[in-house]
Amino acid sequence: MARPRQILLTREKIVEAASALVDAEGLDALSTRRLATELGVQGPSLYNYFATKADIIDAVADAVIEQVDVSAFGRFPWAEALRRWAQSYRAVLSEHPNVVPVLAQGPGRRPASLAMAEAVYGALVDGGWSYAQATHIGALMRYLVTGSSLGSFALGFDVDPSLYEVYPHLRHAPRLAEHHEAVDEGAFELGLDLLITGLTARHEMGTR
Amino acid sequence: MARPRQILLTREKIVEAASALVDAEGLDALSTRRLATELGVQGPSLYNYFATKADIIDAVADAVIEQVDVSAFGRFPWAEALRRWAQSYRAVLSEHPNVVPVLAQGPGRRPASLAMAEAVYGALVDGGWSYAQATHIGALMRYLVTGSSLGSFALGFDVDPSLYEVYPHLRHAPRLAEHHEAVDEGAFELGLDLLITGLTARHEMGTR
DNA sequence: GCGATAAAACTTACACCGCTAGTTTAACGG
DNA sequence: CCGTTAAACTAGCGGTGTAAGTTTTATCGC
Numbered sequence: 263m264a265r266p267r268q269i270l271l272t273r274e275k276i277v278e279a280a281s282a283l284v285d286a287e288g289l290d291a292l293s294t295r296r297l298a299t300e301l302g303v304q305g306p307s308l309y310n311y312f313a314t315k316a317d318i319i320d321a322v323a324d325a326v327i328e329q330v331d332v333s334a335f336g337r338f339p340w341a342e343a344l345r346r347w348a349q350s351y352r353a354v355l356s357e358h359p360n361v362v363p364v365l366a367q368g369p370g371r372r373p374a375s376l377a378m379a380e381a382v383y384g385a386l387v388d389g390g391w392s393y394a395q396a397t398h399i400g401a402l403m404r405y406l407v408t409g410s411s412l413g414s415f416a417l418g419f420d421v422d423p424s425l426y427e428v429y430p431h432l433r434h435a436p437r438l439a440e441h442h443e444a445v446d447e448g449a450f451e452l453g454l455d456l457l458i459t460g461l462t463a464r465h466e467m468g469t470r
Numbered sequence: 471m472a473r474p475r476q477i478l479l480t481r482e483k484i485v486e487a488a489s490a491l492v493d494a495e496g497l498d499a500l501s502t503r504r505l506a507t508e509l510g511v512q513g514p515s516l517y518n519y520f521a522t523k524a525d526i527i528d529a530v531a532d533a534v535i536e537q538v539d540v541s542a543f544g545r546f547p548w549a550e551a552l553r554r555w556a557q558s559y560r561a562v563l564s565e566h567p568n569v570v571p572v573l574a575q576g577p578g579r580r581p582a583s584l585a586m587a588e589a590v591y592g593a594l595v596d597g598g599w600s601y602a603q604a605t606h607i608g609a610l611m612r613y614l615v616t617g618s619s620l621g622s623f624a625l626g627f628d629v630d631p632s633l634y635e636v637y638p639h640l641r642h643a644p645r646l647a648e649h650h651e652a653v654d655e656g657a658f659e660l661g662l663d664l665l666i667t668g669l670t671a672r673h674e675m676g677t678r
Numbered sequence: 679g680c681g682a683t684a685a686a687a688c689t690t691a692c693a694c695c696g697c698t699a700g701t702t703t704a705a706c707g708g
Numbered sequence: 709c710c711g712t713t714a715a716a717c718t719a720g721c722g723g724t725g726t727a728a729g730t731t732t733t734a735t736c737g738c
Contacts, residue, residue, distance in 0.1 A: 264731040265686045294725060306726070307687055315725065367571060367622050380637040393642040394656070401618070401657035409613025414575050429588040434601040448602070449609035456668035457661070472702040473715045502696060514697070515716055523696065680738085688731070695724065702717070708710090 270303055273311050277321045281358075284322060288360045292319070323364045324372035329354045332381040340389030341462050347382065348403050348454055355411035366408040390465065402457060410450035413443070478511055481519050485529045489566075492530060496568045500527070531572045532580040537562045540589040548597030549670050555590065556611050556662055563619035574616040598673065610665060618658035621651070 279300050284292050294315055295305040312318045334346035355362050370376060379400065386396035426433040487508050492500050502523055503513040520526045542554035563570050578584060587608065594604035634641040 264688050265733040267733070269686070271686080293723080295723085304688065305724095306689085306728095309726070310686060363571065363575060366574060366617070367620055369622050376633065376637050376640060379643070380639050383639040383643070387639060387642075393639075397643065397653050398657040398660045401653055402614075402661045405613050405617025405657070405661065406610075409574070409617050410609070412575055414577055425584065429584050431588050431591040431595060431601075432584065434595075435587070435591070435605065445605050445609055449606040449613070452606045453610045453613065453665070456665050460664035460668050472717050473704040475704065477715070479715080501694080503694080512717065513695095514699095514718090517697070518715060682735105682737085684733100684735075686731100686733080688729100690727105690729085692727080693725095696722100698719105698721080700717100700719085702715100704713105704715085706711105706713075708712105 271301060271307060271311060273321070275301060276308060276311055276318060277325055280318050281322050281325060281361075284360045285358055289319075289363065319364055320368070320372055323361055323368070324370075324374045326354060326358050326361050326365065327370065327372075327374040327378055330374075330378060332378055335381045335385035340385050340391075341458055341465075343385055344382075344399075344403070344461075345454060345458055348407060351403070351407045352411055352450055355407060359411060359413045362408055362411045362413070366412065399461065406450060406453045406457070410446045410453070413446065479509060479515060479519060481529070483509065484516060484519055484526060485533055488526050489530050489533060489569075492568045493566055497527075497571065527572055528576070528580055531569055531576070532578075532582045534562060534566050534569050534573065535578065535580075535582040535586055538582075538586060540586055543589045543593035548593050548599075549666055549673075551593055552590075552607075552611070552669075553662060553666055556615060559611070559615045560619055560658055563615060564621075567619060567621040570616055570619045570621070574620065607669065614658060614661045614665070618654045618661070621654065 276297070280292060280297055283297060283300060292315075294308055297318075298305040298308055308318070312321070330347070331350040332347055334343040334350075337343070338346065355365065370379065382400045382403075383393070383396045386399055387393060391399065484505070488500060488505055491505060491508060500523075502516055505526075506513040506516055516526070520529070538555070539558040540555055542551040542558075545551070546554065563573065578587065590608045590611075591601070591604045594607055595601060599607065
């Protein structure tokens with residue numbers, strides 16, 4: 263086969279298949295050959311649509327960010343909007359935990375990331391924060407959301423029971439996988455509450 | 471050569487060389503062959519000391535955590551100790567940004583991580599927090615420290631200037647690399663302040 | 679309608695990867 | 709002194725990302 267009558271690939275199809283593969287089997291399962299097979303194609307054909315594998319992963323990550331709901335920034339005061347945005351942000355990331363490591367690292371140069379940043383900074387500046395402060399607040403939210411979505415706590419805290427003798431407090435650490443997810447969620451809720459409460463207080467005090 | 475008169479490798483030497491390599495050239499530069507070359511040895515020889523490459527990386531990560539100063543937990547009230555610990559934690563991670571992705575993901579099953587967790591949970595519980603709350607607070611601190619140490623903001627926010635027309639607020643985002651580091655540091659300081667202030671208030675209110 | 683051009687798949691191949699297996703040789707314990 | 713253990717080796721497997729060149733089809737200007 264060469265130059266089939268019906269085109270087999272599009273960027274969209276590739277991103278879709280890559281997302282499904284990463285969601286189902288993790289980032290490590292995403293190889294160009296494997297992805298191509300999934301699409302009924304040979305490995306190098308992907309390079310007609312993406313320059314590198316990293317570009318494919320970037321596109322997958324951007325597709326995730328696209329799902330985050332930023333509409334609250336138009337409809338609510340900055341604090342409430344921030345809360346709703348963060349909650350949507352985390353909800354989306356939690357549905358694609360295998361993509362979170364990518365989002366936690368690369369700076370978002372892609373369209374969806376830029377659009378999200380624009381919405382956040384815009385709303386905060388409109389709300390009376392300086393650009394510098396808006397940047398800090400946005401970064402903080404990213405730490406909180408990505409950190410609690412990495413699922414690193416959920417990856418298990420299975421410890422050799424003999425260690426409880428030398429580390430007595432760890433005996434009380436949550437052990438079941440379900441509990442670990444609850445830890446990440448609880449920490450996120452606590453952090454979100456503390457941050458927004460604190461920011462609101464500072465905002466009112468005019469210590470800005 | 472086979473079974474040299476003088477032993478060439480130890481676990482310590484391997485971890486040391488691996489750390490140096492990762493610090494200098496990043497995680498991707500760490501291959502078993504490359505690391506072995508650096509040690510004047512052939513690739514597979516490493517497997518006499520570590521079962522897998524992942525184990526080597528784990529050891530590198532643990533060596534980083536080992537440097538975090540947890541001594542404040544014995545010497546200060548929980549809030550002040552938490553602040554000092556977080557600052558040391560971040561200072562150490564910032565010196566080894568290429569290792570942070572590893573620390574952000576895997577749960578710390580290794581000795582130094584366990585010891586650190588034990589110190590944190592112990593101090594918080596002694597300070598009057600429940601185990602559940604201590605877990606949340608510890609997780610929160612981890613999000614803050616790892617997030618702000620990833621250097622993802624510092625990786626550059628170089629944006630096509632034409633995009634400033636469609637994303638006007640981004641024009642004001644910091645652009646120089648030095649500024650990006652300052653963003654991460656500023657966000658960390660702000661977050662730490664907000665979290666500890668908020669936690670102290672809750673602690674005093676007895677809403678625990 | 680036809681020839682040139684561009685495009686979308688292909689095959690082949692390179693350099694590198696983590697890791698296994700089996701081999702050599704030096705050091706150590708009885 | 710001899711057998712065992714251990715620390716290096718070499719060879720090689722199956723996999724990776726991707727570059728290069730090939731084939732075939734569709735598209736467009738004349």
